[in-house]
Amino acid sequence: MEDSMNCKQVRAMLSEYVDGEVxxxxxxxxRSHIESCPECRQELHDLEQTIALMTGIGEVQxxxxxxxRVHEKIASAGGTSAHSGLWMFFAGPQFRxxxxxxxILGVCTYGLLHEGGTRSETGVEKPVFxxxxxxxxxxxxxxxxxxxxxxxxxxxxxxxxxxLVPAPANEVSSEGGxxxxxxxxxxxxxxxxxxxxxxxxxxxxxxVATQLPVDKSARTxxxxxxxxRAASAEGHVSDRETALAPRKKSLERATEVPxxxxxxxxxxxxxxxxxxxxxxxxxxxxxxVDTAVQPTQTSTDKPRHVVLGIKIPPAGKMNDGFVxxxxxxxxxxxxxxxxxxxxxxxxxxxxxxxxxxxSGTADASSGRAGSxxxxxxxxxxxxxxxxxxxxxxxxxxxxxQVSESKSDQTKTEKKLQDAADFLNLTVRVEIDKxxxx
Amino acid sequence: MSNPVKxxxxxxxTDAQASDDExxxxxxxxxxxxxxxxxxxxxxxxxxxxxxxxxxxFEDAEETxxxxxxxxxxxxxxxxxxxxxxTWLYAVAVNMCRNRLRQIRRRSSVEVRSLDVPGDGKPMEAxxxxxxxxxxxxxxxxMLKLVERCISELPVEFSSVVVLRDVQGMSxxxxxxxxxxxxxxxxxxxxxxxxxxxEKLRPHLR
Numbered sequence: 001m002e003d004s005m006n007c008k009q010v011r012a013m014l015s016e017y018v019d020g021e022v023x024x025x026x027x028x029x030x031r032s033h034i035e036s037c038p039e040c041r042q043e044l045h046d047l048e049q050t051i052a053l054m055t056g057i058g059e060v061q062x063x064x065x066x067x068x069r070v071h072e073k074i075a076s077a078g079g080t081s082a083h084s085g086l087w088m089f090f091a092g093p094q095f096r097x098x099x100x101x102x103x104i105l106g107v108c109t110y111g112l113l114h115e116g117g118t119r120s121e122t123g124v125e126k127p128v129f130x131x132x133x134x135x136x137x138x139x140x141x142x143x144x145x146x147x148x149x150x151x152x153x154x155x156x157x158x159x160x161x162x163x164l165v166p167a168p169a170n171e172v173s174s175e176g177g178x179x180x181x182x183x184x185x186x187x188x189x190x191x192x193x194x195x196x197x198x199x200x201x202x203x204x205x206x207x208v209a210t211q212l213p214v215d216k217s218a219r220t221x222x223x224x225x226x227x228x229r230a231a232s233a234e235g236h237v238s239d240r241e242t243a244l245a246p247r248k249k250s251l252e253r254a255t256e257v258p259x260x261x262x263x264x265x266x267x268x269x270x271x272x273x274x275x276x277x278x279x280x281x282x283x284x285x286x287x288x289v290d291t292a293v294q295p296t297q298t299s300t301d302k303p304r305h306v307v308l309g310i311k312i313p314p315a316g317k318m319n320d321g322f323v324x325x326x327x328x329x330x331x332x333x334x335x336x337x338x339x340x341x342x343x344x345x346x347x348x349x350x351x352x353x354x355x356x357x358x359s360g361t362a363d364a365s366s367g368r369a370g371s372x373x374x375x376x377x378x379x380x381x382x383x384x385x386x387x388x389x390x391x392x393x394x395x396x397x398x399x400x401q402v403s404e405s406k407s408d409q410t411k412t413e414k415k416l417q418d419a420a421d422f423l424n425l426t427v428r429v430e431i432d433k434x435x436x437x
Numbered sequence: 438m439s440n441p442v443k444x445x446x447x448x449x450x451t452d453a454q455a456s457d458d459e460x461x462x463x464x465x466x467x468x469x470x471x472x473x474x475x476x477x478x479x480x481x482x483x484x485x486x487x488x489x490x491x492x493x494x495f496e497d498a499e500e501t502x503x504x505x506x507x508x509x510x511x512x513x514x515x516x517x518x519x520x521x522x523x524t525w526l527y528a529v530a531v532n533m534c535r536n537r538l539r540q541i542r543r544r545s546s547v548e549v550r551s552l553d554v555p556g557d558g559k560p561m562e563a564x565x566x567x568x569x570x571x572x573x574x575x576x577x578x579x580m581l582k583l584v585e586r587c588i589s590e591l592p593v594e595f596s597s598v599v600v601l602r603d604v605q606g607m608s609x610x611x612x613x614x615x616x617x618x619x620x621x622x623x624x625x626x627x628x629x630x631x632x633x634x635x636e637k638l639r640p641h642l643r
Contacts, residue, residue, distance in 0.1 A: 015628035
């Protein structure tokens with residue numbers, strides 16, 4: 001071949017050549033190569049035929065009732081139209097601001113009315129979100145033995161708790177306060193569960209559908225996303241709620257069985273089982289707060305976990321087409337992580353903890369905390385799908401080990417806090433016993 | 438060679454429509470529901486055809502197209518006008534088609550698509566048993582059906598480019614704008630997609 005371009009170079013440009021998109025500077029060379037090279041000429045011929053065939057398939061006729069169907073669906077979606085006046089208000093940022101302001105005001109008022117004069121140093125300037133509320137409540141037992149110098153957070157948590165949930169008058173000692181907090185947390189959990197389980201629209205709310213009762217078999221079994229998909233594939237379910245019926249049934253059992261009331265229980269080691277795990281999307285966080293601050297008289301097992309409500313990273317923050325998700329994982333988190341892993345770009349994690357490795361670790365340790373944490377990079381396009389998958393899985397859990405030192409526990413919690421910054425999940429921290437070190 | 442006349446017509450139509458679409462989108466964002474109807478009529482065919490070519494199923498395409506427009510209707514406040522409305526709409530459409538494909542794959546355990554190893558690596562057979570090697574001897578309808586299958590078996594990133602360019606006749610620039618990617622990306626994806634389709638069709642080409 002006498003021309004300066006070889007076949008490989010020319011073939012790489014054939015597609016552009018067919019479309020007349022080759023630079024003028026290269027055009028002569030490409031053309032002369034094609035004229036002198038029968039193989040490349042054949043390639044060009046095949047490509048032209050292929051393109052002609054693709055062009056020839058033409059367009060299909062749009063279904064006649066497409067527009068009507070779209071309008072039907074929009075109408076059946078109820079008030080979710082972007083331009084129905086009320087929806088625009090409720091969906092808009094103004095509503096969120098107003099709602100947040102009302103919420104903070106309500107919470108503070110409630111707290112002041114029931115606090116009994118013990119105003120917290122946390123003040124009201126710090127926004128109180130669901131995660132802080134529940135986290136604060138449920139952390140009390142774990143932190144009640146913190147030394148005074150380190151007690152600020154515990155005091156804050158207890159304070160938040162007391163401002164949110166009225167403590168009975170006979171529970172004013174620190175031990176009693178902790179117990180009251182524990183009980184209140186219990187109530188909150190049950191309140192949330194009951195309210196959500198009773199909600200006719202629960203299938204539209206991820207957090208409702210993914211409430212897990214305390215059931216280790218449930219936690220170690222097939223995760224609900226798979227169950228749902230399997231059921232859906234077989235046409236056995238019409239919606240998500242139906243698919244999650246077993247879980248809800250179990251939930252009802254958990255709320256029906258009267259567990260030992262914390263208030264009446266003798267002092268001693270608390271029951272170990274957490275009462276539920278939750279999941280919320282950012283948009284639902286505020287709703288959760290509403291429910292969470294409504295104490296009820298229902299009682300069940302003592303919760304021993306921390307629930308963090310986590311916001312969805314807004315789409316606008318995914319500037320480069322990827323969203324980075326930090327994952328602290330163990331137990332149920334393995335499944336969530338496995339879902340994340342499916343969408344992650346493999347070479348970007350900081351650690352080499354594949355989902356399989358984590359799974360093995362978690363299985364081997366049978367419920368003990370894994371130490372894996374990694375940064376995964378998710379394609380922006382896959383993000384919503386991932387969130388949907390995780391929503392079906394329902395939870396990320398980490399369990400600080402009792403044997404861990406306080407600093408290690410703090411680190412674990414810090415990791416989860418980091419995860420909370422990235423994940424649209426409720427993260428549960430199970431603490432088997434009150435910290436002993 | 439792709440049809441230059443068709444491309445010119447589409448381009449002219451697109452240019453004329455572009456400003457109209459932006460105006461409609463602006464009005465729709467402003468709360469004018471009738472503007473949505475304008476957008477729906479303007480884009481329904483293109484979006485439906487895109488979905489149909491990607492999903493290769495009339496029913497799935499119909500349902501997905503409906504969902505796409507419902508999504509657009511409910512999420513128009515997220516369209517901030519930083520890109521063209523068409524770009525945003527196509528992005529929504531491609532994403533939703535991708536999601537639908539995943540659902541279909543879950544349902545039918547279809548293998549993961551790949552450009553590197555297209556399908557099982559074997560050239561596709563025509564749907565009839567007596568698939569002859571020469572396209573001249575093959576019924577045109579069958580050949581086109583085969584082409585449709587080839588396109589729909591491409592990964593979405595590639596099938597969307599091929600559909601917009603070779604089936605719907607958009608220019609490279611328009612495809613880049615519609616899909617929100619660079620011109621270089623369009624060229625490269627188009628070349629790879631065409632190559633993949635050609636390899637599948639090769640036994641049937643003269």
